[in-house]
Each structure stands twice: as C-alpha cells, then as structure tokens.
Amino acid sequence: MPSPRYASFALALPVYQVFTYALDDERPQAGTRYRLPFAGRVRTGLLLEPGDAGDIDPARIKPVDSRLDDAPVVDAHMLALARWLADYYLQPLGEVLFQCLPGYLRGARPQRSLAVIRYRLAGVGADELEALARRAPKQWEICRALAASDAGLTAAELKRVNPNWHPAVRALEARALVTRDTAAPPPAVLVAGEQPSPSPEQASILQAIGARRESFGVHLLDGITGSGKTEIYLRLIGDALAAGRQVIYLVPEIGLTRQLIERVGERFGEAFALSHSALTELQRYRAWERFRRGEVGIMLGTRSSLFAQCERLGLIIIDEEHDGSYRQDDGIRYHARDVAIKRAQMLDIPVVLGSATPALETLHNCERATWFRYRLDERPTAFPPPPIQLVDLRQARLEFGLCAQSFGRIEHHLGCGGQVLVYLNRRGYAPVVMCHECGWQALCDQCDARLTLHQSVQALLCHHCGHSRALPAACPDCGHAEIRHHGVGTEQLERGLAQRYPDFPVLRIDRDVIASREMLESRLERLRSGAPCLLVGTQMIAKGHDYPAITLAVVLGADQALFSASYRAGERLAQTLFQVAGRSGRGDRAGEALVQTRFPEHPLMRELASEDYRAIAARLLDERRAFGLPPFSRVVLFRADAVELDAALARLGQVAEILRGARGIEATSLVGPIPALMTRRVGRYRAQLCLMSADFRALRSVLRATLAAITELPSSSRVNVTIDVDALDF
Ligand SMILES: [Zn+2]
Ligand SMILES: [Zn+2]
Incomplete structure (x- = not known):
C-alpha cells in the first residue's frame, strides 16, 4: 500500500487557516478543486500545495472526499496573485481564491465542455x-x-x-x-477594422507606450473628456494582439454600454469576450473559459474580469481609473486598479490607466519611476470641454430644484436643437418626509437614515437596507392630516420637467428605472438619435457616455459635498463636476455647464469655476500632505457590527489592545474604537477602529505581528469584524 500523501487546501470560508487532507492522487496539482469533509459537511476546497503532515498527527488527518477537476482551475500565476491579495488586503486566502474564479466554478459544478x-x-x-x-x-x-x-x-x-x-x-x-x-468552437478570428488615423498627440503617446510594451510600467492617460483615450486603448490592443498577446480591458459597470461594445466589435470582430453583472453565471463562465483557452484575445469587462486567466497576457487597461466601482466593498475588500498594477508587475507587462479626472493617489504615484503620465489636451471635435459656471441660488426661488437662470439656459439650448443633461445624485421623489405639526420624520427602523418618498410606487424607501413602508395618510405621532415632503429627487425632477416642457421627451436614468440593461439601452438609443430632449439622472449618467448632441449640463445638489464628513468629498465633487461638464459640447456645437450653488463664495466652488481639474487636484494633494491623509499615509480600518453597539465597541477595544502591544506601534496612530458615521445599518450597530501611518513598513509590521491574535479572537455570530486595508472612507 502506498504511503498516504498530504496537501494543504483553502476553503471558501471567512477563516484565515488552510487545512490539511490526505489524498492518494499520483501527482496532486495545485489549483485543483476537491470535495472535502469539513465540520460535518462536504465542501469544495482548492489544493494549494502538496506536502507532508507537518505537526499534525497523521491519524487525525481526514482523506479528501473526491477530486472535481482533471486539470487546475487556478493557474500558478493566479495562485500567486491571490496569495499577494490575501496578504496585502488581510483577507482570508480561501475566500480570495474562490473570488478569483467565475461564480459558476465556486461550488462543486464540474468544468463544462464548451464544445x-x-x-x-x-x-x-x-x-x-x-x-x-x-x-x-x-x-x-x-x-x-x-x-x-x-x-x-x-x-x-x-x-x-x-x-x-x-x-x-x-x-x-x-x-x-x-x-x-x-x-470545440473555432477560435474567433481577428479582423482589423478600419482605424482612424491618430492625432499627433495620440501618435506620440502610442509611440512612448509602444516602446515600453515588453516590460512593467504604469502609464496614465491624463486626458480631458472627449480627447480620444479609447482610440489609444484600441490601438494598443491591436498592437498586443498582433504580437500574439492577450489583453484585459476593464471599464466601470456603467461604462459597459453597447456603444463601447460596438466599437470594440467594429475593430476586432469576434475576438473579445465580455463579462459584466448583467450576464448569467454560465455566460460569464464561457467568457472566462474562452479567454483562458486563448480563443479570444480580449477580455472586456468590469472589476472582477481582472481575474481572468490566460497564458499570454500582455496588457491591462483600466478606463476611468478614478471610478469608485473598482473598489469592492463587500466580501473580499480590494481595489481592482491596485491589484491590476500588482498583476502587471508580476508578469512584467504594462498597465494603462485612463481618466479625465485621475484619482489623487494616481497623480501622486506618477512621481514614481515606473509610472508615466501623458496628457491629452485636445478634443478631436471643434470645442473644448465647457468651463464650469456657478449659478448663485442665494436669492433664487426654486421650482423642483431648478432656478430661473437655469430654466432660461435650458430653454435656450432646447430651442437651438440641443440636448440637456440635468444631474442630481439623489433618486426618488423627495428625501425628507415630515409632519409640520409635531416634527415627526419618516425614519428607517433598521438604519440611522431617513426614508425617501418614491411617488411612482407610493412608498417610503430606505436607500441603505431596502426597507419599504406605505406612505401614512396621517402623522403616526400626532395624527395631523398633513404630511409634507421636502427636497428634490430625480423622480420629482423628471415630473416637473415633463410638465414644463411637454414638447420634449424627458429621459430619466437612475437605478429605479434602469431595472434592465435593455431599458438603459433604449433610453441611450433615443439620446443617440440626436433629437432635442432632456436627460435626468444620477451618477449613472456622469461617466463614460459620449452623446454629441448634449450642449448643456446642469448640476443640482452639489452643495452637499461641501459639508461632507469624508476627507474625499472635495476630490469626488471635482471629479463628478468635471465629468458631468465633460458630457457637454462633444459634437459640432459648443457646450455649457452650470452648477447651482448656495455657496458661490466657498473656496472649492470658486476654484471649480476658475481652475482646471489638474490645478484643483494639485491643491487637494497639498492639503492631504499637510494633514497627513492618504496618499501620504496608509489607513487600515477595522470595522465591527453587532446587534448592540457596546458589543461592537468592546470587540474593537480588544483589537486595539492587541495592536497597542505590538512593536512599532508608536510609528502609527490609532483612532477609536468609535461608532461609525451611520451607526445603525440594516439593524446592526457599527463601530470602527482606524490604524494609520505615514510609515507604511511600520504599519505592515504591526499588522503582521498582530493579525493572528486578532483573527483568533473568539468569533461569534453576534459580533462580526472585517478589515479594510486602504479604506476609502473613515
Ligand atoms: Zn405629527
Ligand atoms: Zn434602512
């Protein structure tokens, strides 16, 4: 009888350990899935590496149940990347590894023949x-x-x-x-579609990146909206495919509209796989598998497409690199841009980031040797992006959120045959519902949040937990018959505009109306027709789209950001305003961009109206440096949630005690535990503990020394602790 073999396995569980099992495979392969007995059940695990029993008594090691794959589903490079991700972001390796696989393969389903x-x-x-x-x-x-x-x-x-x-x-x-x-399906053929000839600006960037295409480097395309970044991506992709390499092309969720897919298709025929959240699990698996087999050269998709495996990856592109959707905040916490840079470094290939409003971290990193920054300052069309004009609301009367001056400009642009975009990042009809008699407010039972009135469904909804309640006929506290609403959401804006401008279609785009991609596409199709109309929407309309007939952009609700508790509010506001303004005037007519504000004298507002994004970003970076905030320091946030606030705070108190005992802690600062900004959410109380340092090595060494003790704190379902490395908000 052959002596038993052993191997370590990772399971998709929120635990930091790996587990040893016995198996009798001749040549166990890392990255292969097995069925394993675990805590009275059979679960799926991934073989990490063959080894020996180590310190464990061989008699206590259980044998595996069965092997699921004939060949590994995770290759050696992806295994190494997952180990790096788990280590850097302090996430359990098993969860990270299964996250790297398409959903279809996370359980026990066999690999499917695509024949x-x-x-x-x-x-x-x-x-x-x-x-x-x-x-x-x-x-x-x-x-x-x-x-x-x-x-x-x-x-x-x-x-x-x-x-x-x-x-x-x-x-x-x-x-x-x-x-x-x-x-097997035949490999897709690469057809070189027609290429417009690049502008001198584009040509020189292509040359510079092309010269470094065989080695690691981060290349930032810092180009104004509409300056032709996509054309540069497509040419770089063409070059990589011609050299026999494969490419991952990431876009924010909403950027993945038919417009871009068509453009990629026109250039490269069927040579790309597509992966985003609107596809089924099986469709995403097929895309992943085709890319893995090299049947297609391009993986075009959202955040998780970064984990697509292949043999000949030669380039990673991240469009709109500043976009918040690249950060995953539930389950495994990571930033796809930063993981992409690591992946490119491991493979010694270039990564190209693009944005009209690069993240402050990215701009800061461009001072490093392996980062290159290229500017694109020309629009191929006749007009530059419009400057931001402030509309002073201090003396103005508002009608569904808009003032007379804005109405005047809207009428002017519609009259000239233009399309008008009205941006308001607040969905629903009205954000506040209250009784004027006693001051009662409609609040969520589960969260520290107000309920938003949604007129279309005649209900009060919580935007944090989804809780919904009927609109009461009278005040639940004093019985007064009149309950009033305040503030404006996109639903009210749409209705008001439709009543005021009955001759023009009003298209609303937000999460409530865009239940399906088809609905979004049909609205975008009408925009593309170029006929005058009004477009109302939330942040979904701020990015990535290119509709040349839009000549006016009006921004509502910008003032909120001026008083936000987040240190990133200024950066986000500047990014949003320049992105929204950049939707305007992309065709053959000059555009105009208005921002309504009650605080035209606020320093940030004055800057927005007089400076470009780069100047504002440079100033915001100086401010971050002065206050020692990221990217001049690193932040690790420990979060706890529990049914009672005291339990959450107490657990973080234990974490703080462990941290304080670590060597090197004096090079860091520890803030908390304190209740989180929105303390109660979905019925649980939340607290946080923030570990911060300008000395990243000291921070890492403190974490390395303490992680085991922290993760070994007795776990209970009553208190849940998560770790967020490079947290965006705290
Ligand atoms: Zn009342
Ligand atoms: Zn709620």
Whole structure:
C-alpha cells in the first residue's frame, strides 16, 4: 500500500487557516478543486500545495472526499496573485481564491465542455427524401436544411429551421440518417477594422507606450473628456494582439454600454469576450473559459474580469481609473486598479490607466519611476470641454430644484436643437418626509437614515437596507392630516420637467428605472438619435457616455459635498463636476455647464469655476500632505457590527489592545474604537477602529505581528469584524 500523501487546501470560508487532507492522487496539482469533509459537511476546497503532515498527527488527518477537476482551475500565476491579495488586503486566502474564479466554478459544478454539437446528414438517398416529404414533412424539412450546409447545423441553427426540431432529429438519428459530431468552437478570428488615423498627440503617446510594451510600467492617460483615450486603448490592443498577446480591458459597470461594445466589435470582430453583472453565471463562465483557452484575445469587462486567466497576457487597461466601482466593498475588500498594477508587475507587462479626472493617489504615484503620465489636451471635435459656471441660488426661488437662470439656459439650448443633461445624485421623489405639526420624520427602523418618498410606487424607501413602508395618510405621532415632503429627487425632477416642457421627451436614468440593461439601452438609443430632449439622472449618467448632441449640463445638489464628513468629498465633487461638464459640447456645437450653488463664495466652488481639474487636484494633494491623509499615509480600518453597539465597541477595544502591544506601534496612530458615521445599518450597530501611518513598513509590521491574535479572537455570530486595508472612507 502506498504511503498516504498530504496537501494543504483553502476553503471558501471567512477563516484565515488552510487545512490539511490526505489524498492518494499520483501527482496532486495545485489549483485543483476537491470535495472535502469539513465540520460535518462536504465542501469544495482548492489544493494549494502538496506536502507532508507537518505537526499534525497523521491519524487525525481526514482523506479528501473526491477530486472535481482533471486539470487546475487556478493557474500558478493566479495562485500567486491571490496569495499577494490575501496578504496585502488581510483577507482570508480561501475566500480570495474562490473570488478569483467565475461564480459558476465556486461550488462543486464540474468544468463544462464548451464544445458545440453539430448535426450532419448521413447519406440519404433521393428516394428516401421523397418518402420523407410525404410521410414526415418535419423530418424532410430538417434534412433539406442539413443538406444545404457543409459544416452541419448547431442546435441554435436548427431551432431557426423549426422551433420543434428536437424530436425530428432524434427520429432521424435513430435511423442513422443524421449523425452528430462534437468539435470545440473555432477560435474567433481577428479582423482589423478600419482605424482612424491618430492625432499627433495620440501618435506620440502610442509611440512612448509602444516602446515600453515588453516590460512593467504604469502609464496614465491624463486626458480631458472627449480627447480620444479609447482610440489609444484600441490601438494598443491591436498592437498586443498582433504580437500574439492577450489583453484585459476593464471599464466601470456603467461604462459597459453597447456603444463601447460596438466599437470594440467594429475593430476586432469576434475576438473579445465580455463579462459584466448583467450576464448569467454560465455566460460569464464561457467568457472566462474562452479567454483562458486563448480563443479570444480580449477580455472586456468590469472589476472582477481582472481575474481572468490566460497564458499570454500582455496588457491591462483600466478606463476611468478614478471610478469608485473598482473598489469592492463587500466580501473580499480590494481595489481592482491596485491589484491590476500588482498583476502587471508580476508578469512584467504594462498597465494603462485612463481618466479625465485621475484619482489623487494616481497623480501622486506618477512621481514614481515606473509610472508615466501623458496628457491629452485636445478634443478631436471643434470645442473644448465647457468651463464650469456657478449659478448663485442665494436669492433664487426654486421650482423642483431648478432656478430661473437655469430654466432660461435650458430653454435656450432646447430651442437651438440641443440636448440637456440635468444631474442630481439623489433618486426618488423627495428625501425628507415630515409632519409640520409635531416634527415627526419618516425614519428607517433598521438604519440611522431617513426614508425617501418614491411617488411612482407610493412608498417610503430606505436607500441603505431596502426597507419599504406605505406612505401614512396621517402623522403616526400626532395624527395631523398633513404630511409634507421636502427636497428634490430625480423622480420629482423628471415630473416637473415633463410638465414644463411637454414638447420634449424627458429621459430619466437612475437605478429605479434602469431595472434592465435593455431599458438603459433604449433610453441611450433615443439620446443617440440626436433629437432635442432632456436627460435626468444620477451618477449613472456622469461617466463614460459620449452623446454629441448634449450642449448643456446642469448640476443640482452639489452643495452637499461641501459639508461632507469624508476627507474625499472635495476630490469626488471635482471629479463628478468635471465629468458631468465633460458630457457637454462633444459634437459640432459648443457646450455649457452650470452648477447651482448656495455657496458661490466657498473656496472649492470658486476654484471649480476658475481652475482646471489638474490645478484643483494639485491643491487637494497639498492639503492631504499637510494633514497627513492618504496618499501620504496608509489607513487600515477595522470595522465591527453587532446587534448592540457596546458589543461592537468592546470587540474593537480588544483589537486595539492587541495592536497597542505590538512593536512599532508608536510609528502609527490609532483612532477609536468609535461608532461609525451611520451607526445603525440594516439593524446592526457599527463601530470602527482606524490604524494609520505615514510609515507604511511600520504599519505592515504591526499588522503582521498582530493579525493572528486578532483573527483568533473568539468569533461569534453576534459580533462580526472585517478589515479594510486602504479604506476609502473613515
Ligand atoms: Zn405629527
Ligand atoms: Zn434602512
């Protein structure tokens, strides 16, 4: 009997350990999935590395249940990247590894064959056909279609011949008149579509990046909105494909509209796989598998597409690199931009970031040797992005959020045949519902938050937990009959504009109306027609879209950011305003951008109206430096949530005690534990503890020395602790 072999395994569990099992495979391979007995159940685990029993008594090591894969589903490079991610972001390795796989493979489902079955006609004589035509017209119809096709027909193609094809084909197969063969789908062909010739500005950037395409480097395209960054990406992709390499092209969730997909398709034909949240698990798995097999050269997708595996990765592109959707905040916490940079470094390949409003971290990092910054200051069209003009609301009367001056400009632009964009990052009808008699306010039972009135569904909704409640007919506290609402959301804005401008369509785009990608596409299609209309929306409309007929952008609700508790509020406001303004005037007419404010004298507002993004970003960075805030320091946030606030605070108190005992803690600062900004959310109380330091090495060494003790604190379902490295808000 051969001596047993052992291997360590990672399970998709929120625990930091790995587990040893016995197995009798000849050559156990890292990255292969197994079924493992664990705590009375059978779970899926991933083999990390073969080894020996170590300190564990071999008699206590359980054997694996069964092996799921013949070949690894996680390759050596991805395993190394996952280990780095788990270590850097202090996340459990098992959870990280399963997160790197497409959802389809996270459980026990076997890898699927992507082979396509093709049906062919076996020799059928003319008499036989004639007999079929009389006896079985359905079978005859199918035979005729098969006879006309040399390559045979797939199920989908047969369905077009006759929706009820299956019984007929089975009958034909039974008589050996039809045969089937299984072949892997042919690799997609790269067709070089027509390329516009690059501007001198684009050409020099292409040359500079091209010269470094064989080695690691971070290249930032710092280009104004509409300056042709996408054209640079497409050319770089073309060069990489021509060199036999593969490319990952990441875009923010909402950037993945038909517009971009069509553009990539026009240039590269079928040579790309697509992955985003609107696809099914199976569709995403197919995309992942096709890219992995090298059948397609491009993986175009959102955040998690970064973990697509392949043999010949040669380039990673991250469009709109400042966008918040690259940060994953639930489950495994990581920033896709930063992980992408690490991945590129491990593979010694370039990574290209693009934005009109780069993140302050990125601008700061451009001072490093391996970071290159290129500016794009020209729009290929006639007009530069419009400057931001402030509209002073101090003396103004508002009607559904807009003042007379804004109405005047809206009417002017509609009259000239332009499209108008009105930006308000607040969905629903009204954010405040209250009784004027006693001061009662509609609040969420589960969260420290107000309920928002949604007129379309006649309900009060919590935007944090989804709790919904009917609008009461009278005040629940004093019984007063009149309950009033205050403030304006996109629903009210849409209704008001539709009443005021009945001759123009009003298109609202926010999470409430865009239940499906189809609905979003149909609205965007109307915009693309170029006919005058009004577009109302939340941050969904602020990014990535290119609609040349928009000539006016109006921003509402910007003042909120001036008084936000987040140190990033200024950066986010500047990014949003320049992005929204950048939607305007991209065609053959000059654009205009208005920001309504009650604080035109506020220093940030004055800057927004007089400086460009780069100047403002430089000033914000100086401010961060002066206050020792990121990127001049690093932040690790410990969060706890519990059914009682005291339990959450007490658990973080224990964490703080462990941290304080670590060597090097004096080089860091520890703030908390304190209740989180929104203390109660979805029925749980939340607290936080912030560890911060300008000395990143000291911070790492404190964490390394304490992580085991922190994660070994007795766990209970009553208190849940998570660690957030490089937390964006605290
Ligand atoms: Zn009342
Ligand atoms: Zn709530």
